[in-house]
């Protein structure tokens with residue numbers, strides 16, 4: 001170690017050598033505080049005494065930000081309890097000074113919704129039934145409102161899309177084949193008064209006789225007329241029986257189903273000369289219809305629904321595809 005305070009040159013006198021160079025004394029700087037702090041071992045924090053598998057729990061204080069959030073939450077809770085319903089009592093909660101209630105909100109919303117709809121319902125009732133689809137805006141409202149009515153009141157019989165359910169004799173409302181008529185007025189009347197029900201004196205009414213059960217036709221005649229209906233609808237049939245059936249049909253069936261089997265909407269008698277069937281067009285089903293008849297019933301909706309709703313659902317059915 002070279003003594004820096006000793007400035008006397010070393011080595012041979014007067015000869016410059018690296019050892020002989022005069023060195024300034026090294027200055028002593030105080031160490032920065034940060035470094036000092038880092039050096040000092042932090043004091044071991046207190047422990048709670050909880051140990052899990054050798055892992056100990058420190059008893060550190062909560063972070064400041066956490067504590068403050070906690071206090072603010074408490075203050076908020078107190079304010080909230082004063083303003084809003086909070087403490088459950090026997091039949092209802094403390095009301096809070098703002099008088100707020102979610103039930104009230106819903107009631108107010110429904111009220112304003114109904115008030116808005118009322119204007120349209122009024123227009124529906126004031127417009128001629130036949131002209132309900134002339135006003136585009138009114139039609140748009142009617143289709144939406146009618147769709148909701150249909151889903152709630154009609155779909156259980158006619159199917160959710162109005163496609164009908166043949167097994168139940170519930171006709172399709174989406175095709176252009178109509179039993180009782182497909183104009184807006186016809187559809188409106190069908191819905192308002194229903195079909196063959198006992199409750200509405202204005203219900204659409206007709207009754208196909210039970211040709212077999214009531215002994216109106218012999219078994220043989222029934223066989224013949226069934227083959228005739230099969231022939232008329234373009235299906236496989238026994239030609240000889242069908243030929244004989246033509247006369248049976250003319251005498252017993254044409255009054256309602258017309259001579260050519262095209263049906264009669266005044267009587268709700270379906271066309272038999274096409275491929276659209278209410279109950280089914282195979283030999284067995286036709287035979288069953290002729291022997292026992294059917295008597296499909298639809299309830300009346302006048303009184304159950306508001307007139308405006310009946311009109312809306314009539315528009316909905318009319319625009320499903322088959323409206324005339």
Ligand code: HEC
Nearest residue numbers: 153154157169170178179180181190191195268296297298
């Ligand atoms: C309980 C079952 C049932 C309900 C509910 C019902 N219908 Fe019907 N509906 C029938 C039956 C059955 C017929 C066919 C009756 C017949 O043989 O003529 C029919 C026929 C109709 C027809 C005549 C179809 C045609 O070809 O002329 C229309 C239109 C109609 N329904 C609309 C509705 C609407 C709209 C609703 C709801 C508001 C509704 N129905 C609710 C059973 C029902």
Ligand code: HEC
Nearest residue numbers: 207208252253256268269270277278279280289294295296
């Ligand atoms: C008084 C009128 C009337 C007479 C007469 C009548 N029908 Fe009908 N027929 C109807 C009506 C109405 C229906 C609709 C079914 C119902 O009652 O719900 C129908 C339905 C049918 C159906 C079912 C069609 C389908 O789409 O599923 C067949 C088949 C049929 N008739 C055949 C006959 C034959 C065959 C005769 C003669 C032997 C006859 N009908 C006589 C009124 C009549």
